[in-house]
Amino acid sequence: MGERIESFGFEKPAVPAEEPRRPSKIKWLIVLFSVFLVGGSLALFFLLGRESNPHIAGVEFKKPDSVLIGEPFVVSVSVTNPSNQILQDARLILNLPVGVSLVGQQETLRTVERMIGDITPGSLTPNTFNLIALGDNLSLARLSATLEYRVSGSKVEYSEKSEVDVALSQPAISLDMEGPSSVLSSESFDILLRYKNNSAQPFDGLRLKVTYPAAFKAGKTEPAPQMPNIWSLENLARGASAEIKISGAVTGSEGQYFPIKAEILGKVQGKEYALVTKTLTVGVQSSPLALAVFVNGKSDYIARRGEQLSYEIKYKNNSDTAFENITVTAKLIGEMFNFSSIMENLPFNSLTNTLTWTSANMPELALLSPGEEGMIRFMFRTKDSFPISRIGDKNYLLKVSAQIESPTVPSGTPVSRTISVAKSENKVYGELGIDARAFFWDAASGIANTGPFPPKVGQPTQYTIHWVVKSMAADFSGVTVTGFLQPGIRWTGKVKSSVAAVPSYDPNSGKVTWLIDHLQANRGIVGDPVEAIFQVSATPSTNQVGRDITLLEETKLEGRDDFTGFAFSATDQGVTTRLPDDPNAPVGTGVQP
Incomplete structure (x- = not known):
């Protein structure tokens, strides 16, 4: 017997040693053929088995x-x-x-x-x-x-x-616009417009249009426009050029900027294009007569309806010249001003809604020395109710346009009179309203309530609770209505809403929540309010005999005024089985034995 050897714990019989055998040519041919077959299959798969862009176009x-x-x-x-x-x-x-x-x-x-x-x-x-x-x-x-x-x-x-x-x-048509970058309020200045045909062909039917801000008062123009603020550029030959000179003035507050736009318009295949546009922005420099308007001590005060407002017009002489015979005016603009609330001693013109102060009714305006300052105060109330007649009646503003003027002109100032203006724009809050109601007889809701009424001890009675939301004078976002069911009040799961979102109930806390992403202005004022209805069930106990059961605690409403950014909130008292909003419910009966 041959010897035995150990290999990884296994015993194998010894095999007599033999010379290694060379592989035959046939085996090598089989291996080579197999490799060729596999490689060819893979190549065919990639070439034919998947789509690739042939790039033939x-x-x-x-x-x-x-x-x-x-x-x-x-x-x-x-x-x-x-x-x-x-x-x-x-x-x-x-x-x-x-x-x-x-x-x-x-x-x-x-x-x-x-x-x-x-x-x-x-x-x-x-x-x-x-x-x-x-x-x-x-x-x-x-x-x-x-x-x-x-x-x-x-x-x-x-x-x-x-x-x-x-x-x-x-x-093809170049346009250059020259003018000052800043001026005094009401200071006259010139704008120079130069245009030229740079193309190899004539242009016909072109128009040059200038758009002014509302604060700009145009003076003399050379040449005069054929239409208001529009010049016809007929038959503009190759290489031809011309210019237009405009004189005017802007009246504004210090730091205000006013864009003046010029454009050359031409028609191509029946459509008019602005072939070239230029804009000159003119700022208002610090005036020798400074002016500012404040409401209740603030420049950005937000008012409420039915509120008393205290306006302050502050002025100051910033020059080395004493100003004489000063006139101060304040024009009131806005539907929420209650003009009937104005005091009788104020110099008010009801035809123009303008207050005017001169040295005749305010002696200190006769002379304002260098560095001297003063203040005019007047009171106004906002209207008690919003003047709403359409859905779009919203985002109310209280505007005051004030102006101070004197015939005195500091030396070296290129104006005929010294004028300064100031404006205030104060927003008025919109409002939300919530009304929580409960019913037993409520066929109109489409939800049937069952059980005895007046309620009886040990017997369940169902009620429908209505949340009615109104909005006034502004759109609101993120409107949330919440309330808590009292212990022992059961949520039945029946809910309805006039909008996509319906109330939800958290059984762990008893909280009912209604989320409205966006609420359009004046719902319930013009058109129907937004309303949600949910049903609850109450089973009275013996200790509640003769009393009313509280179904829902105080209802809270929150939402953001999209116009002012203010977080508005409102509440309504809890609802009970007394059902004051249900016309068919008997009054003062309470729980029956």
């Missing part, structure tokens, strides 16, 4: 070397099919950058889609687009075109994309 741009801003130009996008396959359901999508528009379409249109259909082998399909560049801050516009299509016999959609940059040079 071509998308090519043709565009001008450069274009003028405000002058139409043409871009061509050619689609080619050099393959021997039909490209089906092809569509071309042109994406435009901000500042470049398709002529005749809205300036905000950024994507233009054009259906091509089937593209036959070897064909070339040109697509032209009439474009126009608008704006002053463009130097390069990148256009992109994407062709989406299917190859015949495939359901997969492929795409080819191409991009091109279009160089933008100067505007």
Whole structure:
């Protein structure tokens, strides 16, 4: 017997040693064939088993070397099919950058889609687009075109994309606007507008339009406009230029800024475009006569209906010159002013709703020395109720436009009179209201209540509780109505609401919650209020005989006034089985034995 050897705890019989045997050629051929077969299968899987973009379509741009801003130009996008396959359901999508528009379409249109259909082998399909560049801050516009299509016999959609940059040079019509960056209130100043045709062709039918702020008072213009604030620029030849001079003044408070916009308008294929736009912003410098308006000691005070308001107009001489014969006016604007509450001794003009103080009724206005300051105080009440007649009657404002004026002008000041203005705009709070009611006889609600009424000891009686929410003078967000059921009051699960959200009940705390995301203004004032109904059941105990049972504790309402940002809250008392809102309920009976 041969020897035995140990291997990992197992015994194996010894085998006589033999010379290693060489693999035969047939085995090597089998191995090589297997490798080739597996590799070929994998290659076929990746080539044929998955879809890939064949890149057989071509998308090519043709565009001008450069274009003028405000002058139409043409871009061509050619689609080619050099393959021997039909490209089906092809569509071309042109994406435009901000500042470049398709002529005749809205300036905000950024994507233009054009259906091509089937593209036959070897064909070339040109697509032209009439474009126009608008704006002053463009130097390069990148256009992109994407062709989406299917190859015949495939359901997969492929795409080819191409991009091109279009160089933008100067505007076809240039416009320059010159004027001061800041002036004194009511100081006269000049605005100079220069325009020029930079293109190689004449322009006809152009218009130059200037838009002024309400505080601007136009004076002399050279030349005069053909229409209010509009000049016709007829037959503007190549290289032709001209200018317009406008004189005027702004009346405003220190630190206010007023934009004055000028634009040249022209029609291209029947649609009018602002070919070029310029804006001059003019600020109001510190006035020699300072003026400010405060309400109840604040500039941003928020008022309530039926509230007494104390207005203060403060003024000060900031110059080295004494001002004489000063006039102060305050014009009151707003539907919530109760003009009947004005005191008889105030200099009030009810036709213009304007208060006026001069040295005749306020002697200290005869002379205001350098550095001297003063104050005028008057009182007004807001109306006791909102003047609501429509859903849109909301967001009430109390506006006061004050002005101080003197014929005295400090030396070196280019004005004929010294004028300063100040304004105050104070918001008025909107309001929410909540009414909690309980019923036994409530067929109109669509929820039937059962049980004895008046309630009896040991016998369950069902009630419907109504939450009625009203809103006044403002929209409200995040409106929440909550209340707690008393111990022993059972939630039946029957709920209804006039809005999408319905009340929910937490059995652990007894809390009922109704969440309303958004509540439109004047619900319940104009139109129906918002209402929720839920049913509860109460079974009286012997110690409640002759008494009324509290079904729901105090109801709380909270919501945010969208106009003022104020967190408004309201409450209503708890509801009991006395049912004062149920016309069919007998009064004062209490729980029966």
